[in-house]
Amino acid sequence: MNSCKIAVVGATGAVGQVFLDIAEQRNFPIDEIRLCASTRSVGKKLRFKSQEVAVELCTPEVLDEVDFAFISASGDVSREMAPLAAKHGTVAIDDSSAFRMDVDVPLVVPEVNADDLSNHKGIVAIPNCSTTPLVMVLNPLRKKSSIKRVVVDTFQSVTGTGTAALIEMKHQSKAVLDDNPITTKEYPHQIAFNVLPHIEPFQENGYTREEMKMLYETQKILHDSNILVSATCVRVPVAVSHSEAIHIEFQDPITPSEVTEILENKPGIRIVDDPFSDVYPMPIDAAGGDDVLVGRIRKDISHPNGIAMWVVCDNLRKGAALNAIQIAEEMMKRDVVSESNWRK
Ligand SMILES: NC(=O)c1ccc[n+]([C@@H]2O[C@H](COP(=O)([O-])OP(=O)(O)OC[C@H]3O[C@@H](n4cnc5c(N)ncnc54)[C@H](OP(=O)(O)O)[C@@H]3O)[C@@H](O)[C@H]2O)c1
Structure with a gap:
């Protein structure tokens, strides 16, 4: 396989945004890209290469039309979408911890255990960023x-937690420097200066x-x-x-x-x-x-x-988005993306 159709689930998030940058920088061979997020973002336009792409919900139809679904949203979203993708013959490359320890799911860092990709059954997991x-x-x-x-x-x-945690750290840092009260939501305690x-x-x-x-x-x-x-x-x-x-x-x-x-x-x-x-x-x-x-x-x-x-x-890069793209590149090289090559 020399090029592919992809869906990025969680395209508006910390990992999703970096994913789009890296896909562009590496010239990852994409024929068609679908960008998915929650109902909050539907209709929002995101830039990819020189195009503006509208954000949509991740539906079975979207999953059916792509070769890869890169899922970086939440464990719950992954638990729903990754098996659905596999059911539709699409390879889910999943960033969450939902499937990492599943015996049927390879957990892959391409420089270390790329050979494990040959045993996938439609879902490949990315390790924790640490x-x-x-x-x-x-x-x-x-x-x-x-x-x-x-x-x-x-x-x-803090970006290991997501975009909201980065915003919280910035707000708290400003509040501390201005001697204003702190609010915390993402963590049990203040993260700025702590x-x-x-x-x-x-x-x-x-x-x-x-x-x-x-x-x-x-x-x-x-x-x-x-x-x-x-x-x-x-x-x-x-x-x-x-x-x-x-x-x-x-x-x-x-x-x-x-x-x-x-x-x-x-x-x-x-x-x-x-x-x-x-x-x-x-x-x-x-x-x-x-x-x-x-x-x-x-x-x-x-x-x-x-x-x-x-x-x-x-x-966000080797800990998440870059590793995901490298997995896809390796799978394309090994020709283990088409459903006929892994559905046995
Ligand atoms: N951050 C890291 O360093 C890192 C590293 C490895 C793995 N991960 C994993 O990657 C995933 C995403 O992390 P993140 O840091 O990018 O989080 P984030 O910044 O909070 O972004 C979450 C993304 O998920 C989307 N989303 C939420 N509910 C959804 C739904 N029902 N359907 C589709 N999309 C939905 C959000 O869309 P809206 O904008 O519409 O809300 C947003 O695009 C998590 O599973 C995390 O554990 C993160």
Whole structure:
């Protein structure tokens, strides 16, 4: 397949808007585009390339007429629309967590486990925006020595929650600077000038759902249920890009220069690591770019086989929209999009 018809469900949202930019920048081969959102946005015109496209509801007719439905709306919308798309022979590439752990749904980062795309049954899931950069660095490294345990602390931007959270952070920041009262809606506490060690609901074991996703999704993508991951996910008052402090315990000793050498030529990874010249990955540098930035690579002094590093990635691009487009590109290359090639 050389070109395709697509529907973008959630086209007015934070991920949807970035999706349209990236599709244009990469010249993703689109014959026809349908833009869908909620009833609030129906009729609104969005720009794609030089065209104005009217927003519509995502109906079975729309899903029937396209090859791919890129769904970035909410878990509920995905639960309804993704199976409907598959039923109509359309591949749903889904950004929500609704199907990620479903055994029939590949959970894919193309640089890591593109081969899993051959087993799709109409739905492909995109990992959580904090899991993607983690597996991008773990995968090449585990070929040098198997990974026993990972401790990861994330510093996640407000656009990980969506457009409304970004607006709330801006309003709160202005209110704080002007000495005005704060209102909160998107988070349980003020996010401006604050950090919240709380992303998604708390579970019985004291971790949050976001933190447990980092364990389960990493194991699924890497096909390795022996890798243990303990995460603490923290929301920070940053607009775009998630940062992660990652501590990896390997089976055998591995040096920081070996880590750099392994990662520096990997697609989608850029080493930004000269701390004595104040050079390290930062959210403002990752935002708007496609690469996962890796720096502060050092020996973990608390373990003989340990490595510590600092990783930053644009959550809306590689964490969501870019990964979705790369999945579609890979599926077209592998010729696994047409219904006749996957409906068995
Ligand atoms: N943000 C990230 O970094 C990130 C990363 C990975 C995955 N995701 C996932 O991507 C999804 C979207 O996130 P977001 O940050 O883009 O959220 P967002 O900014 O809040 O946008 C939500 C989008 O969904 C649309 N929508 C709401 N109800 C709908 C319905 N019934 N039918 C069709 N569209 C509907 C909204 O349309 P209206 O404008 O009409 O309300 C809007 O376009 C979520 O599942 C999220 O978990 C996000």
